[in-house]
Amino acid sequence: MHPTDRLRPAVAHALWHLVLAGASLAMAFPMLWSLLTSFKGPQDVFSPSPLPWPATLDNYAAVLSSWPVGMLVGNTFIMSAGVAAGQLVIAVLAGFALVVLAPRMRPAVLSACTIALAVPPQAIIIPQFLLTTRLGWQNSELGLIVPQLGTSALAVLLLVEHVAAVPAAQIEAAALQGARPIETLWHVVLPAIRPAILAVGILVFITTWNEYLWPLLIAPRSHDATVQIGLAQFQGEGGTDYGALMAASVLTSLPIVVVYIIASRRIIDSFIKAGLRP
Amino acid sequence: MNPSSIVAAKPNGSAVNGAELELSGLRRQFGGVAALDRVDLRIKPESLTVVVGPSGCGKSTLLRVLAGLDRPTEGRVMSDGVDVTLSPLGARDLAMVFQDYALFPHMTVAGNISFGLRLERRHDRRNGPSREFIDREVSRVAQLLNLESLLRRRPAQLSGGQRQRVALARAIVRQPRVLLLDEPMSALDVGLRATARTEILRIHRELRSTLVLVTHDQHEALTMATDLVVMDAGRVLQAGPPEDVYRRPANEFVARFVGSPAMNLRPTDAGSVGWRPTDGRLYPRGGEGDLVLTGVVERCEYTGSGQEVVCRDAHGTFTVVQQQGEEWVRPGDDVSVGVRQSALHRFDLFGDRIDG
Amino acid sequence: MKPLKLVGTLGALSLVLTAVSCSSTPSALSPANPVTITFSSYTYGVQGAAGTGTQKLLDAFAAAHPEVKVVPQSIPTADVLTKAKTDTAAGNPPDVVQIGYSKLAEAFQTLPVQSLEQIAGNEWKDHVSGINQALVNTGKKDGRVAALPFTVSIPTLFYNADLFRKAGLDPNRPPTSIDEVRTDAAAITASGHKGAYFGVVDSGKSDYLTQSVIDSAGGSTVGTDGSVTVDSPEAVRGLSSVQSLTRDGLQPAVGLDDATASFSSGDLGMFVVSTAVAGSLQKAAAGKFDLRSAAFPSFGAGKAAPTFSGAGLIVLSQDQAKQKAAWEFVKFLTSAEGYSIVTKNIGYLPLRADLADDPKYLKDYFASNRLLLPPLGQLAEVSPYRNFSGQNPNQAVVILQDDAVAPIVLRGADPQKTLSAVAGRIRELSGK
């Protein structure tokens, strides 16, 4: 597409929109169709018409009345927030140590983090599971949260660059003013990397919200389960009620999508700043 | 209390005065490179010691070792006779103004200034400064440095000069016995530098702390210092009152580095001989003095109080300053320059001064 | 510490924990001091009839027995054993488990399953006297009954009477043999709909329908001596005839879930599947089509011999008070009242023969709901569910379903060859 874009910029522009809109539609289509289907009555569930007409809220009513949405969302929220908070604490402390307190350790520790990232979770899940259950953490928040802190490696890799970007002089100035390391971290480093912390936190939150394997093993009971497990268990013996399933899907995905749309700029920026231009 | 006074009673009532610092056998190695190489230096109490040298000479490292931000590979730092080489940061009763000020961007000006005092209070609720004391000290220092109207702003909303004043205020509010300044003027416009210099001199006068300032600007060094330290390649080449350094440079490097325009140097059989451009006298033809050179005027630079004349002879160029009222030469003129014997500086083959 | 030792230590630790919980003094059950037991169930908490039916059972029990508090836990069908095992490994086994018969043998081998006969003591004889004896005997572990039948069904032929009429068939004369199924399916297919579907391939990977087909064809998956006989000529013949339906376009080559959706939407003529879904099918058919049922068809000369499927109840608690409470719960679930609730609300069969005629329980129900009558009539002649022997019968079932039944029935794999290969694998696995 070379001379065309100078000869006919309007055509090029239209083409640009066409490709990107097409790609966006293709990527978002399954969720879009789920959304539409969730408003269809049982007769129309499989109808190829995109418009849910006559539209009904019965599916939502059915889900809300017979599926413990509140409990599942609550459980998942506690898990995701717990993991995000835990990973942030670990990563911020480690990032501070690696940049400010013990920079000599940085290459070794970051390598250890990179290797940990590459370890497939399924390969180590049996010992993780055994340890968690021996600790008596099955079906508990602790069991859902603490083992997932092992994946802090990504948060560390993302945040350490941001900590390193805080001007060294500010950290030294604080120390000269008599600040202890933890005070330097709290008063100088944390405020400086707050946007990155937010972005990484949201990323970890979303990833954890969508985690499937670990909650499946640790808390598959409906009262302790997360939304992913709840969704997977939706298919009973008597066939699947797709309308209700889609409604459940929408109900549990929507909060995350909204959070993402609000924070997408931040998340992308954090990748950019983290130098995660690999 | 006189609000314009910098010196206020510390909470414990002790009066402030500067500490004496002594560095002995200091080495600081980065990899295979020595940024400081066997430095011995005494910094007098309540002096305004200016460390000057080209970039990379080790002056910033020296300051950082003094501050405790860097640990020497070898050697000791003594403060009032106490070895503080390994004592923790924040326990040395010193403050520092960083080159780019290192203000905390998310804190207001007041927050920046009071940061150290607030930490003190947090660390020791019983004997630390009271909230009222902190407020009082902040407003006192703010008034002193003309920052009162800016206390609620954040650093991003300030001009360069204002930022520097905030950095100074933050450094002096705790009345440190030693105040370290790392190139404090380098980020300022030329016009602001004079004001800033005055401010620093006033602070030094009133605070009576030992002030160590690092700069690469020899003019700044000469005008401000009570004691001047010239460094190159990790070593102290000469230390002493600025007049001494200017009048009796210890070696060729100091001779060239201190003074503007730089000293003219001519090789001789035994080493070299040099004279300051202000010590030469231009004659249109012929000349007098102990050293007479002839050459052609290459260019003239008008400085307001006179003009600097760059001449060329067979060995290269040399500079002479003509004062107002002399008969001014022009480019292309054949001239000769005469220098009095007493104004000549002689250096041996190693570049060291030969006193005569 | 040596790793081996570590495992041992951890094991010892869990034993200690168990011992601690054992030593707690048994106290009399009273409403003021209720005993809490956990109930791991795959019908609890699911969408549709099964979920609401199970909830009704729990409500009824709670009303009748305030001295026992039941905490139900919803587990997907496929994960019941996984969950019970991991919970046990964690030292925290559920007290009562609703476990599928296909997984019972493995549960007996690996879980601390308690003898119900022993816990019940002198209540035992009276309680089980009315229950289908063949099913009770299936739950024997080391000679004593450790599992009582709970939600049991047998495969049944559901059909869409409207499609029968449309295809020119008599809806009052449903097929009784596989050959008739073929003929009718051909007619329905010709009228523009899907013919028949045998739900032998389900995502839960259980083999009760496979067994039903093979047994009806005169074979068996496991011989009386425990040998693996999935490659017998009868087995091959049985699966071949189901395969031929697919091959000839009379049966959609899809999984059970998709077929269920198709039948529910009224596009599938005949649907051979567990009665467990009767409740859901009824709901789907209401106002849409005329849903009827017929007995499981025969394969060839002999009588139809469907295998029952579904779940029994086992008790894992080791604490005496909990055992007692668990027995109260199991007793209620397998009582006349419990079975009636299960039948009415979910569609499982009543396992006490007299309930269907008893005006106190299900007489009225069966008078108006004829859907479960054909399978009920067949209940007497069901062939028992058979478990593969060896350390890992569950894996054997998965291999049979995944590597033989699905490829043969859905994708036209050669029945003889495929079954022989799989039989070899299973023999190796079960050490026979």
Place this chain on the structure above:
Amino acid sequence: MTQKAGWRPYLAPLILALAVWVYGPAVFTAVLSVMKWNLTTPPSGLVGLDNYASLFRHPEFARAAGQTILSALALLPFATIIPLVLAVMLWQRPGRASVVYRALLFVPVVVAPVAVATAWKFLLNPLQGLMNRILEVFGIPPVNWLGDPGTALLVLVAITAAKVVAFNLVLYTATLSGIDRALVSAAELEGATRWEISRFIVGPHVARTTVVLALLSVVLAGQWTFTSVSVLTQGGPDGVTDSVYYRIYALGFQFFDTGAASAAGVLVLLAFAVLATAWSVVRRSRRASH
């Protein structure tokens, strides 16, 4: 600020988390892989390499490994060229439209894999699903997308591809943001076409990113297909959608063959170790040749 001691409490949580939940379990997996254990009854003693031998004696593991590699290769273009093209297009015309598209294109990363999987299951329903209805319009006979061994793996790769494209799009966006727009303006003044700008300015800038992303997708792709496999096909039909990751799960938590599952885990770790070593050797030799 080099405070000699003092860093330990800051680094301890990370070290502890990695040691307890990643490295420790990895070692423990290796130990379990030479034992026979069903998770509930006491473990047997050492059985040497029996578990490894049994993995290789039956076709499942080799097939799963082959399919894992196959899906990783199939995902390569979705990890590199496609997100790169989209990212460059977004980068070429910054503005509100780009922001909206970028947000939409990231949706597959955000939405729960289980929700995506069920949505696809619904769309691909062989008897009534939308996809077959559309094919019907064009006179194409219905396809049992997830039930046919010929298409099932393809579908899973496609579902995963959406996520990979979305994720790598962000990373490419980050990379492209590093390009100085003044450079582009200068090139435009020189009369460079859009293609020439892409070729000579963007291309060299993203070369390294592309290599890393290709590698990353090889490592992560298998993990990303896991949820889809678990929800949609459980490894079937005929095992074509099985992957080493799902195999480990099935061996460990469906068949309770802890030894074999651990052995499979160890093999995966070893494969990664080999891959990592090869990668560092290649990198070193390339650096040396420069």
